[in-house]
Amino acid sequence: MVSTHAVNEKGHLVLGGIDSLELAKTYGTPLFVYDLALIRERARAFINTFKEQNVPAQVAYASKAFSSVAMYQVMKQENLSLDVVSSGELYTAIKAGFPVDRIHFHGNNKSKEELLLAMEHNIGCIVVDNFYEIELLKQLTAEHNQKVNILLRVTPGVEAHTHDYITTGQQDSKFGFDLMNGQADLAFSQVYEDDYIQLLGLHCHIGSQIFETIGFKVAAEKLIKKMIEWHHDYDFECTVLNLGGGFGIKYTKEDTPLEPSVYVKEMIMVVKSLIAETNFAMPEIWIEPGRSLVGDAGTSLYTIGSEKEVPDVRNYLAVDGGMSDNIRPALYGALYDAVIANKVGEKADITYTIAGKCCESGDKLIEHIELPKAEPGDILAMFCTGAYGYAMASNYNRLARPAVVFVENGKHQLAVRRETLEDIVHLDLPLSMEKE
The missing domain is CATH 3.20.20.10 (Alanine racemase)
Incomplete structure (x- = not known):
């Protein structure tokens, strides 16, 4: 099977032959990254079985x-x-x-x-x-x-x-x-x-x-x-x-x-x-x-921001996305795995809850995960988000929907551009009724 990720000599996650930190820097986060090689392999496996x-x-x-x-x-x-x-x-x-x-x-x-x-x-x-x-x-x-x-x-x-x-x-x-x-x-x-x-x-x-x-x-x-x-x-x-x-x-x-x-x-x-x-x-x-x-051809990249420790309960680690770009954990308890993309080789010895930035207590992407010590600006990579992530994304809290990037064999291209603040209001109309 074609692997949708690897690790380079810097200890960085590599997607489709490209350093994930380079992708995050080029396109910003949150970011959906699709490895087309895996999608093509799966498609051909289905088709070729019927042919055989x-x-x-x-x-x-x-x-x-x-x-x-x-x-x-x-x-x-x-x-x-x-x-x-x-x-x-x-x-x-x-x-x-x-x-x-x-x-x-x-x-x-x-x-x-x-x-x-x-x-x-x-x-x-x-x-x-x-x-x-x-x-x-x-x-x-x-x-x-x-x-x-x-x-x-x-x-x-x-x-x-x-x-x-x-x-x-x-x-x-x-x-x-x-x-x-x-x-x-x-x-x-x-x-x-x-x-x-x-x-x-x-x-x-x-x-x-x-x-x-x-x-x-x-x-x-x-x-x-x-x-x-x-x-x-x-x-x-x-x-x-x-x-x-x-x-x-x-x-x-x-x-x-x-x-x-x-x-x-x-x-x-x-x-x-x-x-x-x-x-x-x-x-x-x-x-x-x-x-x-x-599904597993897609990886979400987030930038880590704030951290909150609740003694004897949990450590919240917040990212710059959440239920607005992946509703599945909040909707029906979907489970995911993740790594810190710039610390893949480091010891994962701290238990975190990955929290989104939406104003909902239930906005948690991962309830419990072992990761290395996280710092603001680190990149979190959450795996297998290619199905029903972007498709179910919303502008809740008026958050802009992420960009989508395709990668394949060391090449990358923008497939869906990131929404801008102007995109968010472009359907809105000003009030035309006079105050009584």
């Missing part, structure tokens, strides 16, 4: 993990497809010149305007999530005399071993048509013979940060069983089976993710064995890795 198994497939980057024009262009270079969930992500993909036939549009409450944007650009597939969306699509496609390709998103009743907030495949979910209570069958009946809606197949997504394959295998079995049932009853030929994403990464030493090829091979084995029992042609398998493509 001689299975038709699309590997779609689940871009809610991190969306930008430059990142979409990287995925285009690697021949991936793209999973978008909003008009903003779709518009970004279009601006990036991403091939529209490889864009899949998700979301549990797509608006009329979003569906029209998707139709205007003739994107490859719309993943239909609910009956309201079916009604909208029927109306819009008939009005515009335009056909669309769709998948039906279903909830297979599979609970992944993950946090409640990021589990989406069980019955109690805001996503998709339930396979077990007849909703999926009703949705099928509403779209199967429509003049403008071309049903390609089924989609499911059972959760995120998953470290085992059994959930994917059980979900695949349920979807294929439904495919067989619809073929028997309606002569429906399913050409696409989308098994979603959720493949885990190693945030800390306690995490035990599998290699991309392992997830893919297990999925293929189940689909092949079940299809072999039928007269069906092998459907094209789609998957949607997001975190597993960009």
